[in-house]
Amino acid sequence: MGFYENRILPHLINCACGFESMEKQRAKVVPAAEGRVLEIGMGSGHNLKHYDSSKVEFVWGLEPSEGMRRKARKNVEQSRVEVRWLDLPGEEVPLEDNDADTVVLTFTLCSVFDWLQALQQMRRVLKPGGRLLFCEHGEAPDADVREWQERINPLWKRVAGGCNLNRKIPSCIEAGGFKIRELESDYMDGPRFASYEYWGMAD
Numbered sequence: 404m405g406f407y408e409n410r411i412l413p414h415l416i417n418c419a420c421g422f423e424s425m426e427k428q429r430a431k432v433v434p435a436a437e438g439r440v441l442e443i444g445m446g447s448g449h450n451l452k453h454y455d456s457s458k459v460e461f462v463w464g465l466e467p468s469e470g471m472r473r474k475a476r477k478n479v480e481q482s483r484v485e486v487r488w489l490d491l492p493g494e495e496v497p498l499e500d501n502d503a504d505t506v507v508l509t510f511t512l513c514s515v516f517d518w519l520q521a522l523q524q525m526r527r528v529l530k531p532g533g534r535l536l537f538c539e540h541g542e543a544p545d546a547d548v549r550e551w552q553e554r555i556n557p558l559w560k561r562v563a564g565g566c567n568l569n570r571k572i573p574s575c576i577e578a579g580g581f582k583i584r585e586l587e588s589d590y591m592d593g594p595r596f597a598s599y600e601y602w603g604m605a606d
């Protein structure tokens with residue numbers, strides 16, 4: 404891993420993920436987490452303050468980037484919920500079948516290389532009756548915005564840590580073996596090509 408990925412990108416991602424509009428989105432999904440929680444791509448730990456510590460036993464923070472785990476140190480220290488790091492990608496979740504009560508997925512699916520395998524792993528480790536809580540940006544409903552997403556994506560991916568602008572989030576989640584039970588979507592603040600978000604719950 405080069406200097407950009409290890410030192411600069413974690414700083415940029417930490418800043419970009421701290422925007423007020425993203426905090427509002429986190430507050431809509433993360434507090435519903437309960438029991439043994441698996442967070443995929445924990446990044447610098449922006450979700451930690453949104454967990455309800457009276458309902459959460461602990462959080463497995465799966466994060467393959469050492470730079471992001473380093474960036475998370477302060478949020479982990481201040482967290483009211485215990486964090487147990489898993490330093491592997493979402494394609495290789497090192498948990499037993501049916502281990503987690505909740506899987507949390509926020510602003511991460513866009514950058515997971517093999518999103519299908521990762522979602523199948525999430526489905527495998529989620530207990531029957533458990534829930535996937537998600538909030539992800541992805542393909543916009545308007546043709547002109549979609550056109551821009553496709554045009555910009557190749558360059559964007561290279562500078563933004565593999566982030567794809569145009570993933571079809573609900574179809575991806577269902578292809579991974581989940582049934583979406585609650586779904587909302589809308590444009591958030593920011594450029595329209597990067598701000599169409601889908602959030603809800605699947606099982």
Ligand SMILES: C[S@@+](CC[C@H](N)C(=O)[O-])C[C@H]1O[C@@H](n2cnc3c(N)ncnc32)[C@H](O)[C@@H]1O
Nearest residue numbers: 420444445446449468471492493509510514515
């Ligand atoms: C935009 S950040 C979001 C971080 C965090 N989920 C949040 O809501 O602030 C995307 C994160 O996904 C991580 N990531 C990239 N590829 C991944 C993979 N294959 N499996 C799991 N996480 C991955 C990155 O290291 C990064 O921390």
